[in-house]
Amino acid sequence: EAQVTQNPRYLITVTGKKLTVTCSQNMNHEYMSWYRQDPGLGLRQIYYSMNVEVTDKGDVPEGYKVSRKEKRNFPLILESPSPNQTSLYFCASSPSGTGSTDTQYFGPGTRLTVL
Amino acid sequence: AQTVTQSQPEMSVQEAETVTLSCTYDTSESDYYLFWYKQPPSRQMILVIRQEAYKQQNATENRFSVNFQKAAKSFSLKISDSQLGDAAMYFCAYSRGRVATDKLIFGTGTRLQVFP
Numbered sequence: 001e002a003q004v005t006q007n008p009r010y011l012i013t014v015t016g017k018k019l020t021v022t023c024s025q026n027m028n029h030e031y032m033s034w035y036r037q038d039p040g041l042g043l044r045q046i047y048y049s050m051n052v053e054v055t056d057k058g059d060v061p062e063g064y065k066v067s068r069k070e071k072r073n074f075p076l077i078l079e080s081p082s083p084n085q086t087s088l089y090f091c092a093s094s095p096s097g098t099g100s101t102d103t104q105y106f107g108p109g110t111r112l113t114v115l
Numbered sequence: 116a117q118t119v120t121q122s123q124p125e126m127s128v129q130e131a132e133t134v135t136l137s138c139t140y141d142t143s144e145s146d147y148y149l150f151w152y153k154q155p156p157s158r159q160m161i162l163v164i165r166q167e168a169y170k171q172q173n174a175t176e177n178r179f180s181v182n183f184q185k186a187a188k189s190f191s192l193k194i195s196d197s198q199l200g201d202a203a204m205y206f207c208a209y210s211r212g213r214v215a216t217d218k219l220i221f222g223t224g225t226r227l228q229v230f231p
Contacts, residue, residue, distance in 0.1 A: 042221035058218055106160035
């Protein structure tokens with residue numbers, strides 16, 4: 001089954017404790033990205049990647065890191081989480097990016113709470 | 116900068132009735148795509164319908180259809196014969212065309228309630 005998986009689905013952590021949210025897709029997609037969803041703000045892009053070893057900032061990259069060492073995986077790293085990073089996070093992938101008729105496939109979301 | 120506006124935070128509809136969700140956007144581009152995504156309580160983002168700006172014909176997917184007014188920069192979603200399973204948050208989204216690195220720009224969402 002074609003899908004994007006994220007782990008963990010729920011996470012409660014404390015300020016400053018490094019964490020990683022994993023994202024994996026089994027569709028051989030070139031393009032992957034991370035969004036965060038906050039009430040009243042919709043979804044905003046954090047980082048994206050066009051291919052292995054190619055990543056770039058989205059609209060709200062501060063406090064986040066990403067890496068793309070393998071085509072299928074695109075982990076989101078919070079080196080020192082803060083309460084303002086409490087949010088719902090989505091990973092998404094598509095064959096070649098959003099500027100086309102390609103469908104964006106979204107993962108199930110990760111609910112992160114930083115105390 | 117491109118923006119997407121959904122002016123209806125909440126809407127409600129009776130089962131089997133029709134409801135229209137509004138979306139306006141701002142862009143100086145001529146080539147772009149518009150989307151409606153559904154987010155049920157499971158939080159999964161589900162693509163409902165997609166419209167290419169160069170197509171004059173409004174997109175339709177079963178009970179879902181759009182009214183795309185390019186000059187007015189309006190992109191409303193009509194849900195016909197509403198069902199209880201249509202209850203969800205609906206997001207309107209935009210992306211530029213022919214820019215593979217571009218992102219989806221989302222509106223703030225409209226929560227749809229469906230009453231039996």
